[in-house]
Amino acid sequence: MDLGLRGKSVLVTGGAKGIGSGISEVFAQEGANVAVVYHSDAAACEAFAARLAEQYGVHTWAMAADVGVETEVERLFQAAVSEFGSLDILVNNAGYCPTCAIDEMDMQTWEYTLRTNLTGLFLMSRAMVRHLRQTKRPGAIVNILSKAAVSAATPGRTAYNASKAGGVGFTKTLAREVTRYGIRVNGVLPGMVISSKPIEHYGRGKEEFKKRLASIPIGKAGHPFDIANMVAMLASDKSEFAIGSIVDMTGGMLL
Numbered sequence: 001m002d003l004g005l006r007g008k009s010v011l012v013t014g015g016a017k018g019i020g021s022g023i024s025e026v027f028a029q030e031g032a033n034v035a036v037v038y039h040s041d042a043a044a045c046e047a048f049a050a051r052l053a054e055q056y057g058v059h060t061w062a063m064a065a066d067v068g069v070e071t072e073v074e075r076l077f078q079a080a081v082s083e084f085g086s087l088d089i090l091v092n093n094a095g096y097c098p099t100c101a102i103d104e105m106d107m108q109t110w111e112y113t114l115r116t117n118l119t120g121l122f123l124m125s126r127a128m129v130r131h132l133r134q135t136k137r138p139g140a141i142v143n144i145l146s147k148a149a150v151s152a153a154t155p156g157r158t159a160y161n162a163s164k165a166g167g168v169g170f171t172k173t174l175a176r177e178v179t180r181y182g183i184r185v186n187g188v189l190p191g192m193v194i195s196s197k198p199i200e201h202y203g204r205g206k207e208e209f210k211k212r213l214a215s216i217p218i219g220k221a222g223h224p225f226d227i228a229n230m231v232a233m234l235a236s237d238k239s240e241f242a243i244g245s246i247v248d249m250t251g252g253m254l255l
Contacts, residue, residue: 001229003236006031009084010235013037013067013124014094016045018195019144022224023091024060026232028052032089033059035080039066039094059084067094067120068112077127086135089235090128092121093144099156110159117163121170125185129178138182140235143171144227147191147250168246175244186234186242191250193222217252 010027014020015036024034038045049062061083065076096116098109132139149164175185227249233239248254
C-alpha cells in the first residue's frame with residue numbers, strides 16, 4: 001500500500017516487540033522514519049531498529065523511556081525532535097497486563113498498570129499535542145487499546161481492563177478537543193494477537209489455546225501486521241474523516 005507516509009516521522013512506544021514491532025515495520029515499509037521506544041532489552045530493540053533502517057532505507061532511532069514518568073516523556077520528546085527535526089505521528093502502544101485476582105492484588109500492581117496504560121497515554125499524547133501546536137503542524141495519534149476495554153472475558157484483569165476502558169474515553173475526548181488543530185486521534189481494539197509469546201500465555205496449554213481460537217469468528221488469531229496495517233491507515237491522510245474512531249480489530253470477537 002502507498003498511504004502517503006513516506007518521509008513522515010513516527011514515534012511508536014513499545015515499538016520493538018509484539019504488536020509494536022509490526023507497527024514499526026509497517027511504517028518503515030511505507031517509507032516513514034521510525035522512533036522505536038522501549039523500556040527493556042536495549043540490545044534487541046536497537047538491533048531491531050537497525051534492521052528496519054537497513055531493510056527499508058529509512059531513518060530509525062531507538063531510545064529507552066518509561067512512558068508513565070513525566071520527566072522521561074519530556075526527555076524522550078526533546079531527544080526525538082532533535083533526532084528527526086519534527087514528529088508527525090504518535091502511536092501509543094506500550095502497555096502492561098498483569099493477571100491477578102482482586103483480593104490478591106496489591107497497590108503497586110494496580111498503580112503501575114494504570115500509570116503505564118493510562119497515565120502514559122496522557123503524558124505521551126500531551127507531549128505530542130504540545131509539539132504539533134508549537135510547530136503549527138497537523139498530525140495523528142493512534143492509541144492501541146484492547147478488547148479488554150469493552151469485554152471482561154479474562155478473569156484477573158481488573159486493573160488492565162480499567163486502564164483500557166479509560167483509554168477509550170480518553171481517545172474520544174482528546175479527538176474532540178484537538179481536531180480543530182488538525183490533529184486526528186483514533187484508537188484500535190486488538191483481540192487475540194500472536195506475537196513472540198508462548199502458547200501458554202494465551203491459555204493453560206495447547207487445548208485451551210485451540211478452544212480460544214475456536215471462539216474467534218474469523219477462525220484464527222491475529223498477527224501484529226494485521227493490527228499494524230490498520231494503524232498505518234488511521235495515521236494517514238486517507239483516513240481524514242476518522243475522528244475519535246475506535247476500530248474493532250478482534251476478528252469478530254466483539255460481535
